[in-house]
Amino acid sequence: MxxxxxxxxxxxxxxxxxxxxxxxxxxxxxxxxxxxxxxxxxxNRSFALNHSQKQLLSGFFFRQKSLLYDFPHPSYVSAGREDEVAPTLLRNPLDFLPPNSVLVSSCNGLVCCRSYSFWDILTIHVGNPLTREWVEFNWYRINGRADAIMLSFDPARDITDDSTDFKVLMVWESPEEQYPSFHLYSSKTKRWKFLYSDETYILSEYYDLYHTECVCVKGAMYWCTHYSGMLAFDAENELAYTVSTPVQAYEFGRGEPVACIGESDGELQFVMLSKEGLRMWVLEDLHGEKWSSLRYERSLADIKYEHAEFSLDLQEAMRLHQLKELKVDALALKDGVLVLRVADNVFLYDMGTDRINRIAHVTELGNGRMFDPKVPPYMEVPKVIPYSMSLVPLNRP
Known part of the structure; x- marks a missing residue:
């Protein structure tokens, strides 16, 4: 050497x-x-660019989120499909950012955080946990609440030899306005743009974005707010629209189902779990409503045959879930890896390999209070954010 x-x-x-x-x-x-x-x-920027075009799932961030507060200091669990060892749990992996930064979203190797306090000027941080680079900018309004903050970044389109561009969407609710408003920040112009649209106002009022996770696919953002429809926003064309789900809740089978959305290879995936089993569809037209036929289907009986101990927990949890005692939840989906809460444990379920890994007891995640079984479900809302490791370079201002 x-x-x-x-x-x-x-x-x-x-x-x-x-x-x-x-x-x-x-x-x-x-x-x-x-x-x-x-x-x-x-x-070397050219080396970083070559390694930023294709990101695979690296893991998931877990952050506590209650009805009224968002908490900093997330945990991180490795979840790469190529890993043969059990997932590892890391504490406070975003310590390179300013103290008390609250993680809100992640997209293709970059993470987006906001300052903790709602009462002061809201500061947004976009950073790369791998290179520990970050940039910051401020939100220009104080009186109100951010219903959603979402990062949009597409390496195939937003990286050049000279710059790395990204956009941040802010859905802002103010007591001075009748409806929430959409605002878009561009790192290229370093300005916020107010997006006026009657349809956007109505959609954002109808859909509860604050308690809903968002998935970004090729610059388009999707919120799965209920089992009959999703809200979508195209950051490139600055357009809001709705997308129906591939199946209605009442069509799926007995009991109330659990559903979530995720991204894989530039496709939007929709997963639904009920007492009948686990199924997945793919949205073939990102700006339309054409869903594929079933891409994945496993009955609980099949899961029980290969993973008996896990299946027993799952079946009992689904029974309690049907009785309105929340015991099962689909928390996140990325590259075919599903994060499931089953009773008081959190699992990674890889639909590509049918491998199941237990991550931890619910009290071991976040700051120790996430999914506290003594707290009603509506008071402790988890936020699980997929992360793909990347060498994406950032431009310091």
């Missing part, structure tokens, strides 16, 4: 470019020489 400096740097760069990003970060711990070599490599 000491002689690497005598050779053309293209040779080690070419070899190291074949490794996964996670492997490169682990190799930095081998020696000081390896650390310097890899640090120089990943600081």
């Amino acid at each position: 000491e002689k690497l400096g005598r050779f053309n740097r293209d040779i080690p760069d070419l070899v190291l470019s074949k490794f996964r990003i996670r492997d490169l970060m682990q190799m930095k711990c081998v020696s000081k020489l390896w650390r310097d070599l890899i640090s120089d490599l990943i600081s």
Whole structure:
């Protein structure tokens, strides 16, 4: 290794470019020489750009969210499909950001956070946990509440040799206005743009965005607010619209189902779980309502055959769920990996490999109070955010 400096740097760069990003970060711990070599490599913008076009699931952030408050200091669980070891739990992985930053969304390797206080000027932070780079900008209004803050970033479109561009959508509710309003921040112009649309106002009033998770697919944002429809917003064309779900709740089977949406390979996935089993559809037209036929289907009997202990917990939890005692919830979906809460435990269910991993007891996540079984479900609302590791470079102002 000491002689690497005598050779053309293209040779080690070419070899190291074949490794996964996670492997490169682990190799930095081998020696000081390896650390310097890899640090120089990943600081090269062209290398970072080549590794930013394809992101695979790395893990999930878990953050406590109650009816009235959002809490900082999330936990992180690794969940890469290529990992053979059990998921690992990390505490406060976003410690490179200003203190008390509240994680609100993640998109293609970048995370978006806001300042904790609602009473002062709201500050937004967009950062890369891998490179520990971040930028910040302020929201220009004080009197009101952010119903939703969502990051939109598409590496195929928003990265050039000179800049990394992203957009942040703010759904703002103010006592001075009849309906919530949509505002869009562009890192290119460094300005907020007020989006006036009667349809947007009506949609955002009808759909509860504050307590609903959002998924970004190729610049379009989707909120699955109930089992009959979704609210969508196209950040590129600045257009809001609705998308129906592939199946209505009453069509799926006995009992009240559990559903969530996710992204994989640029497609929007819709998963529904009931006493009949687990099913998944894919939205074939991102700006329409054409859903595929079933892409995945597993009955509870099939799951029980391969994962007996997990299935017994799931069946009992579904029975209690049907009795309105919330014991089952689909928390997040990314690249076919589903995060499930079953009774007082949280699991990762990989629909591609049918592998199930228990992450932790609910009290071990967040700051120790997430999913507290002694607290009514409507008072403790989990926020689980998928994350894909990336070398996306950010531009400091």
